Amino acid sequence: MRRFVGRRLLLSLLTLVIILVLITMIPNVAPGDPARKIAGGTASPERLAAVTESLGLDKPVGEQLVDVFSSVFRFDFGESFTRPGTSVTSLVLTALWNSTKLVVYALLLVLPLAIAGGLLAAYKRDTWLDRTIVNTGVALSSVPEFVIGVLFLALLAVPFSFFKVLANPPPDAGILTQMQFLLLPALTVLTVYFGYIARITRASTITALDADYTRTAFMRGLTTGQVFRKHVLRNSLVPTVAVVGTQLGYLFGGMVGLELIYNYPGLGRLIFDAVDAADYPLLRGGVLTVAIIYMFATLGADLLIAWMNPRARLSLSEAG
Amino acid sequence: MTTKSDQSPTPDGSPEQSGEAIRQAAAATRRQVRREQRALLLRTPGFIVGSVIVLFWILTAVFPELFTVWGPKETVVDDAGQTLLRTPPNSTAWFGTDRLARDVYSRVVHGSRPILIAAPAATLIAAFIGSLLGLITGYFRGWVDEIVSRLLEAILSIPSILLAIVIVFTFGATNPVIIGTIGFLFIPPIARTVRAATLAEAQLDYVTAARMRGERSLFIISREIFPNVIGVVIVEVTVRLGYAIFTLATLAFLGLSGGNVTDPNWGVDVAQNYQQIVASVWWPTVFPALAIGILVIGVNLIADSIEKVLKS
16 A cells, blocks of 8 residues: 555656646747737836746746746745736635635535435436436536536526625625525536536446345345445445546636636636736646646545555556 | 448458458458447437437538528618617527627527537547557557656646646637647547557457567557557547537637637627626527537537447
């Protein structure tokens, strides 16, 4: 187990290094002069030089890389261009906190429902119920979240004032009010992710139900509930955990359209605004934060799987 | 659909007569299996529904004028010559008119073209490079495989929509950039899938036998392994096509469309109009949004059916 953890950690670090190199290269390979783009066509030479310097573009690429690496370890990405005087770290942390609220809320809604749906579909395999759950889920999970978002706006927010059009609650709102404001974005995530998670749970539950040990358990006279608790769930939830792990990066940083529609200041929105304003320090901080979250989420999922299922330890270290 | 690889290799007078005979027999079996799979596919309800949806949108993309009275940028006027601004669905404009009095129905019909050109183009680029990478790394393994796999993993670890935003903004929102970006971003998932399939195939006896016969690697990869992983490639490519539409629509919604804002484009139209939903003007947003949803669902129904048939 210790060797597996070590190897897995090394892999994660390597991935992070590659992302850092990619992110550093972007302003260097961008066509035209990014500093001129940021400073504007009429900027004075001094202003242009200052922007070039703060981008690090006056230094050779090697030195830029060193700077970026050290900035990650200090979690200090410098100052935002568009909001001078504000540190990128504080902006990123605020957005991260907002994203975390939405992600946790959405997962609390989607996980129990989707897992229950998947188990039910597997248990009632090849019936109309199974087909309805699977097909509806697959259809909805392939639709972009901003599409579901605008449909919810039209169907729910306009006729019912209980649903809020804008997700950002007043500053001193209590937790229940915050949950009410965040309900529509969370429901959108639920709609998009339900089918995805339910399908994975269904497939692995069917494998577990077909296994010899399950048949033996039934023959030993255990009730369906007992068999599920003791034999099926432990095996069937492994892929579900893995999928949630790999999707966390997307939930934190990929919901740009959703965050725009409900005007919610999360990480996706932050990165989009940063790109829009050519705010490279903010962009760098935002993208790296998403990458780090993804890294830890997949790492956590892999470790959890290895802990739940000893066989995975072997196959994962072999797959490399 | 008859693919090139269905045809057995023509005897080219090589000394490997027995090898050639075996190969032809294998190709014949493969053709037989393919025929049965195609027949099964044509009876799958999901495939039929998906195909009808996709064919409908292809038809509107090729001949939009067949379906519409008003042009996508034209101002709609009623019989009395009155300009129809933000009018709900009615007999003149079936899906209503937007804030510039343009026919929403016409814009939805015309909006299928940009996405149905860009999405397949991007997917083809990714399919070609991704399959090539997957076949090579899966067959040769070694340090090239290690390096390529780590690189692909790194790209996969950032949500593709974020990378797409960054790259398209950096290089400018033009159609070639957008198509190239999505093509590039979809190389990793395709390469990874094809690599896994190639890895499994390369360990089978027939590949070892080919190697012992002294066949060149290029021959083994293209003639022995590729025909056996093509099913995986087809499924992956159809799935990616759905994602390409997904990503293109999202980019367009974010204002990165490669066209003009006035050009009919589903994602752009949703972005331009969604803020009016609160004023109960839902039709200029809901119809293009539904169009995106229906097209993506159609492609995914096809992908899903192909996967099921190939697995059975």
